[in-house]
Amino acid sequence: xxxxxxxxxxxxxxxxxxxxxxxxxxxxxxxxxxxxxxxxxxxxxxxxxxxxxxxxxxxxxxxxxxxxxxxxxxxxxxxxxxxxxxxxxxxxxxxxxxxxxxxxxxxxxxxxxxxxxxxxxxxxxxxxxxxxxxxxxxxxxxxxxxxxxxxxxxxxxxxxxxxxxxxxxxxxxxxx
Amino acid sequence: xxxxxxxxxxxxxxxxxxxxxxxxxxxxxxxxxxxxxxxxxxxxxxxxxxxxxxxxxxxxxxxxxxxxxxxxxxxxxxxxxxxxxxxxxxxxxxxxxxxxxxxxxxxxxxxxxxxxxxxxxxxxxxxxxxxxxxxxxxxxxxxxxxxxxxxxxxxxxxxxxxxxxxxxxxxxxxxx
Numbered sequence: 001x002x003x004x005x006x007x008x009x010x011x012x013x014x015x016x017x018x019x020x021x022x023x024x025x026x027x028x029x030x031x032x033x034x035x036x037x038x039x040x041x042x043x044x045x046x047x048x049x050x051x052x053x054x055x056x057x058x059x060x061x062x063x064x065x066x067x068x069x070x071x072x073x074x075x076x077x078x079x080x081x082x083x084x085x086x087x088x089x090x091x092x093x094x095x096x097x098x099x100x101x102x103x104x105x106x107x108x109x110x111x112x113x114x115x116x117x118x119x120x121x122x123x124x125x126x127x128x129x130x131x132x133x134x135x136x137x138x139x140x141x142x143x144x145x146x147x148x149x150x151x152x153x154x155x156x157x158x159x160x161x162x163x164x165x166x167x168x169x170x171x172x173x174x175x176x
Numbered sequence: 177x178x179x180x181x182x183x184x185x186x187x188x189x190x191x192x193x194x195x196x197x198x199x200x201x202x203x204x205x206x207x208x209x210x211x212x213x214x215x216x217x218x219x220x221x222x223x224x225x226x227x228x229x230x231x232x233x234x235x236x237x238x239x240x241x242x243x244x245x246x247x248x249x250x251x252x253x254x255x256x257x258x259x260x261x262x263x264x265x266x267x268x269x270x271x272x273x274x275x276x277x278x279x280x281x282x283x284x285x286x287x288x289x290x291x292x293x294x295x296x297x298x299x300x301x302x303x304x305x306x307x308x309x310x311x312x313x314x315x316x317x318x319x320x321x322x323x324x325x326x327x328x329x330x331x332x333x334x335x336x337x338x339x340x341x342x343x344x345x346x347x348x349x350x351x352x
Contacts, residue, residue: 007214007215007217038303039183041222042222046217158338158339159337
C-alpha cells in the first residue's frame, strides 16, 4: 500500500465514426472519464495512463474525402492527413491529463485494432487495460465485431470494459 | 475528481477447494490483493469494498464430512457448519480491510454463484465487480465452467477478472 511505482493503465482510444465529428469516439471518451472518476479519483500521483490509438490504415480517410489517387503523392498526402487526425485525437486526452496533473503517455500504431492492442499489452505490460464498448446486442455484434470482447479474451493483462451509457447512444448504435 | 462518494467495488470471494485448507481460494485472495495494490493504493478513503460470498448449498459440506443424515437436526447442523465456514471466510477479508482502514461490507448468499453475483450486482449497484479466475484453458473450462466468464458477460456493471498467477497454481489447476 506504500506509494511505489504508479499503477499503469492502458486506455485504448479511437476516433468517432460520426460524420463531421473529428473527435474521440463516445465510448472511448466514456472509458477515459470513468477511469478518472472511479479509479484515479483524487490520487493522481498513483496512476499513469498509457493511451493507445490504433489507426486502421485501409479504412481511414475514405469516408468523407471522395479521393482520387492519381499519383504517389496523393497517397502520401492521405497518410499525412490520417496521422494529423490521430495526433489530434491523442492531444485531446493528453491535454486533459495534463490539466488534472496525471502522468500519461500516448502512442499511435497502425493495423487491426484488436490485434495491435493485445500486442502492445504484451510489449508495454500495463497493470490493466481499459476499453470502451458500444454495448451492442448479440445480433449487431455479429456484423461489426467488437474490439473489447476480443481484448477481454486475449489480452495478457486484466481488462475492464466500459459500456457506453444508453443516454449517449447515437441514433444508429453502430456509430460511436 | 473531488472526494465525493467512495468508489464501490464488489469483490466476489469463495472458499478454497483444497482439502484441509479452510480459507479463501487462491484466486479470490489474489483478486482482493490485486485490487488493494493496483486500484486502492494509498487512497483508502476513496473506496469501499463490498464482499460477496455465495455458498453452493448442495455441494458444500459434503467433501470431508462423510455425513449420515438421520434426522432433521443433522441437516440443520450441516447448514450451521456451512454458515460458520462462510463467516470465517468473510472475517478474513473484513479483518484485512479493517487493519488497512478501508471501508467494507460483507454478505453471504446461497445459490448458484454466477447467477447470484449478477443478481447482487443489479441490487447493490457497485461501480464495478472484481472476480478472481483460475485462468483455466479452454479444454478445462468446458468441464468446470467459469463464474468469471459468465459475470463478465452478464453482470450489469464493468467487470475486471484477475487471473491466478502461474506461480500460485496448485498441482491440479482445477483446484483453487
